[in-house]
Amino acid sequence: MEIIEKAPAKINLGLDILHKRDDGYHEVEMIMSSIDLADKLIFRDLPQDRILIETDSSFLPVDKRNHIYQAVLLLKERFSIKRGIHIEVRKRIPVAAGLAGGSSDAAATLRALNRLWQLGLSIEELAELGATIGSDVPYCVRGNTAHATGRGDILTPLPDMPQCWVVIVKPRVSVSTWTIFTDLDVASLTHPDVNAIKQAVLSSNYQALIDSVGNSLESVTANKYPIVQQIKEKMMKFGADAAVMSGSGPTVFALCDKYSRAQRVYNGLKGFCDDVHIVRTLQSNQIE
Numbered sequence: 001m002e003i004i005e006k007a008p009a010k011i012n013l014g015l016d017i018l019h020k021r022d023d024g025y026h027e028v029e030m031i032m033s034s035i036d037l038a039d040k041l042i043f044r045d046l047p048q049d050r051i052l053i054e055t056d057s058s059f060l061p062v063d064k065r066n067h068i069y070q071a072v073l074l075l076k077e078r079f080s081i082k083r084g085i086h087i088e089v090r091k092r093i094p095v096a097a098g099l100a101g102g103s104s105d106a107a108a109t110l111r112a113l114n115r116l117w118q119l120g121l122s123i124e125e126l127a128e129l130g131a132t133i134g135s136d137v138p139y140c141v142r143g144n145t146a147h148a149t150g151r152g153d154i155l156t157p158l159p160d161m162p163q164c165w166v167v168i169v170k171p172r173v174s175v176s177t178w179t180i181f182t183d184l185d186v187a188s189l190t191h192p193d194v195n196a197i198k199q200a201v202l203s204s205n206y207q208a209l210i211d212s213v214g215n216s217l218e219s220v221t222a223n224k225y226p227i228v229q230q231i232k233e234k235m236m237k238f239g240a241d242a243a244v245m246s247g248s249g250p251t252v253f254a255l256c257d258k259y260s261r262a263q264r265v266y267n268g269l270k271g272f273c274d275d276v277h278i279v280r281t282l283q284s285n286q287i288e
């Protein structure tokens with residue numbers, strides 16, 4: 001038996017940091033959306049009781065450091081499953097980029113094994129299990145456009161964001177989310193108007209969305225890695241409607257309603273960075 005599951009990347013249309021909590025995490029308010037840039041995971045039964053991950057990416061660990069491995073182990077232990085699994089990972093989402101690649105792979109694994117092993121878990125139960133792997137996993141279990149609070153794990157689904165083109169640029173630096181949060185001086189952060197972003201999505205108002213997108217962590221990561229600001233400036237110069245960092249970075253995404261503009265941004269940035277993609281927003285009826 002073989003199951004194929006797609007794991008789409010996310011962008012943060014809005015990311016606000018409210019305060020540091022007693023458990024060490026930060027209280028956040030975010031609007032996230034899935035984009036049409038996805039890893040492909042292929043699950044096959046193994047005769048032996050073991051977890052075997054194979055990938056075409058040289059950046060990924062294939063042992064228990066991999067979020068996919070952690071998701072498999074979680075289900076095996078929780079439901080006393082003595083079956084083996086082979087997972088082939090075709091990695092397309094840049095790693096350590098702020099695009100939730102690892103979290104989306106973990107979420108795809110939970111969804112796929114729920115089917116393959118006939119566990120009968122609801123989306124809410126999968127999300128709750130996923131929260132033990134990472135703060136972004138509950139969102140990734142569901143995907144689409146959502147409002148997130150708590151440490152990112154309390155979710156309210158939203159309608160699809162207005163359809164547009166998204167140009168993704170990942171500079172060569174890798175950013176550790178933990179490092180960005182550890183050094184954070186919350187009092188010095190700027191705050192996007194997340195409610196305005198939410199209203200723009202609810203009313204499907206592209207211009208209002210462009211006017212309100214923003215990320216509290218952008219200046220923090222850009223201070224450590226000036227290339228983030230340089231990418232933003234170039235994107236705007238080449239005609240992006242908006243350019244914002246995703247997650248804790250370093251990826252910056254540009255939103256463009258016209259393909260010709262997106263192509264201009266893509267061409268302008270391609271010479272500056274290697275890892276540049278032009279993709280569409282993902283509509284909920286496109287997610288498998």
Ligand SMILES: C[C@](O)(CO)[C@H](O)COP(=O)(O)OP(=O)(O)OC[C@H]1O[C@@H](n2ccc(N)nc2=O)[C@H](O)[C@@H]1O
Binds near residue numbers: 030
């Ligand atoms: C910044 C975002 O990418 C926005 O989507 C996410 O909130 C990060 O989610 P993630 O990568 O799944 O994060 P986790 O693996 O749960 O946490 C990594 C580290 O980031 C910090 N962290 C993360 C999320 C959060 N709300 N507050 C935090 O302080 C914690 O120090 C934690 O040790």
Ligand SMILES: Nc1ncnc2c1ncn2[C@@H]1O[C@H](COP(=O)(O)OP(=O)(O)OP(=O)(O)O)[C@@H](O)[C@H]1O
Binds near residue numbers: 068101177
């Ligand atoms: N399946 C996986 N895909 C990508 N990274 C993984 C995976 N499993 C473990 N990792 C590790 O997780 C770390 C973060 O990678 P990831 O691509 O998830 O970051 P990210 O895009 O910043 O995620 P987030 O936006 O959720 O913080 C890397 O150090 C990577 O080695």
